[in-house]
Amino acid sequence: MGVHDERLYERLGLVLRVGVAVSLTLLVAGLVVCLAAGREREGVILVSLGILTMFVLPAAQSVLALVTYRAEGNRKLALAALGLLVVQVAAVAAAVL
Amino acid sequence: MELGYAAGLGLSAVFAGVVGAMLGLGGGVIIVPLYTLGFGLPVHVAVGTSLVAVVANASTATTVYLKTRLTNVRLALILGGVTAAGALLGGFIGTSLSGAWLGGTFGALLLGVGLIMLLRPDRTPRPGPALAGAEAGGEGDLDGSYYDPAAGTSVAYRPVGARRGLTFSFLAGTMAGTLGIGGGVIQVPVMNLLLGLPMKAATATSSHIISLTAAAGAVVYAARGFVDPVITAVTIIGVIVGSRTGAWLAQVLPGAVIKKVFAVVLFYMALRMLAQAFGFPLF
Numbered sequence: 001m002g003v004h005d006e007r008l009y010e011r012l013g014l015v016l017r018v019g020v021a022v023s024l025t026l027l028v029a030g031l032v033v034c035l036a037a038g039r040e041r042e043g044v045i046l047v048s049l050g051i052l053t054m055f056v057l058p059a060a061q062s063v064l065a066l067v068t069y070r071a072e073g074n075r076k077l078a079l080a081a082l083g084l085l086v087v088q089v090a091a092v093a094a095a096v097l
Numbered sequence: 098m099e100l101g102y103a104a105g106l107g108l109s110a111v112f113a114g115v116v117g118a119m120l121g122l123g124g125g126v127i128i129v130p131l132y133t134l135g136f137g138l139p140v141h142v143a144v145g146t147s148l149v150a151v152v153a154n155a156s157t158a159t160t161v162y163l164k165t166r167l168t169n170v171r172l173a174l175i176l177g178g179v180t181a182a183g184a185l186l187g188g189f190i191g192t193s194l195s196g197a198w199l200g201g202t203f204g205a206l207l208l209g210v211g212l213i214m215l216l217r218p219d220r221t222p223r224p225g226p227a228l229a230g231a232e233a234g235g236e237g238d239l240d241g242s243y244y245d246p247a248a249g250t251s252v253a254y255r256p257v258g259a260r261r262g263l264t265f266s267f268l269a270g271t272m273a274g275t276l277g278i279g280g281g282v283i284q285v286p287v288m289n290l291l292l293g294l295p296m297k298a299a300t301a302t303s304s305h306i307i308s309l310t311a312a313a314g315a316v317v318y319a320a321r322g323f324v325d326p327v328i329t330a331v332t333i334i335g336v337i338v339g340s341r342t343g344a345w346l347a348q349v350l351p352g353a354v355i356k357k358v359f360a361v362v363l364f365y366m367a368l369r370m371l372a373q374a375f376g377f378p379l380f
Contacts, residue, residue: 008170013163016156016308023153024337027330034327035100047326054153054333055316058181058309065174076238077171083178084309091185091313095320 008068012061019057026050059088098327102136106328107335109135110150114339117154119347119355124336125151125278126210129203130366134373138328140200144191144277145318146329148311151279153333154340155307167301169241169294172256173309179263180270180280181310187274188317194275197374203276204370210282211363214356241298256292265291266306274314279307 027050034043065081113127125147132143162168191199242253256262265287273280281303288299318324347355371377 005170009163009166009168012170013160016160016163020153020156020160024334027333031103031327031330031334035098035103044326047330051149051319051324051326051329051333054149054156055312055319057156058152058312061309062174062177065170074238077174080174080178084174084181087178087181087185088309088313091181091188092316094185095188095316 008065011064011068015060015064016057019053019060023050023053023057026053055092059085062088103327103331106132106136107331110332110335111339111342114154114336114341115343115346116339116359117336118340118343119350120214120359124154124340125273125276126207126282126363128332128336129277130207130370133200134366134369139323140196140203141192141318141321141323142325142328144199144203145315145323146325146332147277148188148274148315148318149324149329150332150336151273151277151307152311152315154336155279155304155311157337158304158340159301159308162301162304165301166243167297168305169239169256169298169302170305172239172241172259172288172292172294173302173305175239175259176262176266176284177306177309179267180273180284180306181313183267183270183272184274184280184310184312184314185270185317187271187276188314190271191275191277191314192317192321192323197376199276199374200370201374204367204374206272206276206278207363207367207370211360211367214360214363241294243298245297252295252298254293254295254298256288256294258292262287262292270310270314273307273311274317277314277318279303279311281307 026046030043030046030050033039033046062081062085066078066085069078069081109131113124113131116127117124128147128150129143132138133140239256239259242251244251265283269280269283284303284306285299288294288302289296
């Protein structure tokens with residue numbers, strides 16, 4: 001495992017840890033607001049933001065991998081990361097349109 | 098939503114997380130039948146909810162696997178693109194099927210998984226994978242290594258035949274996106290038996306692939322209104338709590354007995370789902 005891989009593992013871990021923590025905080029806060037405080041609209045907005053955060057994490061991982069392997073000059077893996085990112089973006093576009 | 102109903106969903110999600118982690122299946126296989134049979138949710142909503150919970154659960158597990166270097170990130174990227182494409186296709190297939198067909202297909206999946214669990218109660222890890230691929234002309238830039246505390250040694254391996262894995266990954270993604278499961282049921286044995294990854298690395302890499310790809314199917318369900326935010330939030334929190342507990346329980350309870358008991362439970366849920374889908378009476 002090269003230096004770039006070590007950095008990638010650490011960066012991916014950091015992005016996932018922060019992302020999951022932010023998402024879970026929003027989900028719990030939204031549930032408390034919605035179910036305990038009875039303010040459904042505000043609660044649903046918070047919960048939806050938490051789910052959205054979860055949806056953004058895969059694309060964030062792909063961007064990190066793309067940048068890392070491009071810097072390393074590893075075209076094969078940079079292309080793999082780019083391909084994955086394209087499918088992730090296409091999924092959102094295809095689902096919404 | 099009433100507090101009692103939400104609490105019931107949350108407890109079911111905890112149960113799904115516990116059982117999923119103990120059996121190595123992920124929570125989706127349990128959530129979908131529990132929500133449709135126990136709470137009367139439409140099967141599309143149960144599948145959509147399950148898919149988002151799968152993303153959350155896999156992302157949480159991957160943070161641990163990345164730290165211990167069990168994940169093979171390079172292989173996950175190579176297989177991730179086709180898996181995501183499969184998940185996207187699966188999302189469209191699942192949302193296009195009628196409730197009866199989707200429920201029936203899920204029932205058939207449960208029957209298959211239950212059968213595998215009964216016939217192969219203990220999956221034996223593939224032994225001695227250390228750089229086996231090197232001798233077989235494996236792909237060097239996908240090499241992986243990690244420290245195995247149970248064996249007290251470092252394990253190095255070289256995957257073989259990553260191209261063959263692409264087809265299975267696409268199938269795993271399609272099945273996962275259609276039915277709201279992780280897809281590890283296919284990915285883990287393929288990586289272990291076909292690509293030659295040690296079991297622990299296969300499980301970790303499968304989890305990473307799911308964290309990268311399951312959202313592709315989930316967004317299709319979300320865009321078509323099959324993801325209820327509050328139900329999903331309760332489910333995500335429940336599954337994450339449950340899977341942590343299940344991972345611990347798996348180490349202290351007898352695995353073979355657990356698998357047989359839950360295989361019977363899966364058969365029962367499969368029959369109930371098939372009966373509900375196709376309208377035949379069941380005792």
